[in-house]
Amino acid sequence: MKRHLMAALLATSAMATAASACEVTLRSSDTHPEGYPTVVAVQEMGKMLEERTNGRLCIEVFHSAQLGQEKDTIEQTQFGVIDMNRVSMGPFNNIIEETQVVSLPYVFRSVEHMHNVMDGPIGDEILAAFEQHDLVGLAYFDGGSRSFYNSQKPITSMEDLAGMKFRVMQSDIFVDMVGALGANATPMPYGEVYSSIQTGVIDGAENNWPSYESSGHFEVAGYYTLDQHLIVPEVLVMSKASFDKLSADDQAIVRQAAKDAVPVMRALWAEREKVSEQKVRDAGVEVITDIDKTPFIEAMKPVYEKHVTSDKLKDLVTRIQATE
Numbered sequence: 001m002k003r004h005l006m007a008a009l010l011a012t013s014a015m016a017t018a019a020s021a022c023e024v025t026l027r028s029s030d031t032h033p034e035g036y037p038t039v040v041a042v043q044e045m046g047k048m049l050e051e052r053t054n055g056r057l058c059i060e061v062f063h064s065a066q067l068g069q070e071k072d073t074i075e076q077t078q079f080g081v082i083d084m085n086r087v088s089m090g091p092f093n094n095i096i097e098e099t100q101v102v103s104l105p106y107v108f109r110s111v112e113h114m115h116n117v118m119d120g121p122i123g124d125e126i127l128a129a130f131e132q133h134d135l136v137g138l139a140y141f142d143g144g145s146r147s148f149y150n151s152q153k154p155i156t157s158m159e160d161l162a163g164m165k166f167r168v169m170q171s172d173i174f175v176d177m178v179g180a181l182g183a184n185a186t187p188m189p190y191g192e193v194y195s196s197i198q199t200g201v202i203d204g205a206e207n208n209w210p211s212y213e214s215s216g217h218f219e220v221a222g223y224y225t226l227d228q229h230l231i232v233p234e235v236l237v238m239s240k241a242s243f244d245k246l247s248a249d250d251q252a253i254v255r256q257a258a259k260d261a262v263p264v265m266r267a268l269w270a271e272r273e274k275v276s277e278q279k280v281r282d283a284g285v286e287v288i289t290d291i292d293k294t295p296f297i298e299a300m301k302p303v304y305e306k307h308v309t310s311d312k313l314k315d316l317v318t319r320i321q322a323t324e
Helices: 002-016 037-052 070-079 111-118 121-133 172-180 190-198 209-214 240-244 248-282 294-298 301-307 311-322
Strands: 024-029 057-062 084-088 135-141 145-150 165-168 184-187 204-207 223-231 234-239 286-288
Touching: 024 037, 024 070, 037 057, 037 084, 037 135, 037 248, 057 248, 070 084, 070 234, 111 121, 111 223, 121 135, 121 234, 121 311, 135 240, 135 248, 165 172, 165 190, 172 184, 172 223, 172 301, 190 204, 204 223, 209 248, 234 240, 234 248
Parallel strands: 024 057, 024 084, 165 184, 165 204, 223 286
Antiparallel strands: 084 234, 135 234, 145 204, 145 223
């Protein structure tokens, strides 16, 4: 933890001169590389802030996990060392109960369904839950649909998953999801996946097209199965300590700029998905599309029974499923 705190402070110092024109420069973390849709969207949000506050507020985005992997940057954001953070929803599952629901396998019928849920009152309710944990939920970004990929063989059924080792995010739901499918889950930071597949520590992982491509995982895991078990939104959060230092007017401007960055991100994401898919197909990756998802969906019943236990979560699931 101390190492990541020091990295954050050193990176902040290095960027201070470039951002000196602004009165307040918000330090934002992202594990994805420069040019990735989430990175570009927060950079665009920064431009909006600078314009709308007449230069009082700026954002410096530290991409490529410069400030640490997601678990560490969440802690840094809670402490106020990092001001803003784009994070996958999975690492929050063991911290914020409400985030578990949107991380459930097959809870969303499609990306459009996910948008309709997260853009409405359910999404706002989940964002509000972050404040009890020293964070302010600002907006949701797309994380696409996640599917399994591996270095060993084509996966066309649940039987093919039996005994295989897959990296998952550090979330109990994801661990139990993989276990319910008959495979073995290995939680590990995103940055360790490439070498772990390469050396045989794991057989594969699960992610969306852009992450599979931009991480280079397709180079060491040449089988991609479109089972689309997860459609998990990502979240942009702010340190409550940093947020509380702003005036009420500037807080409102930050919230609105975050919301206005969402359509920017979605447009970039839709285009990036197409480009990434084509790149990995051109590289010779075997993409398995002929797969019956029904057994996968039915296998998730014990996952729901284990994790959807409180009345609050049961109500959220019911309302999500009722959303058109």
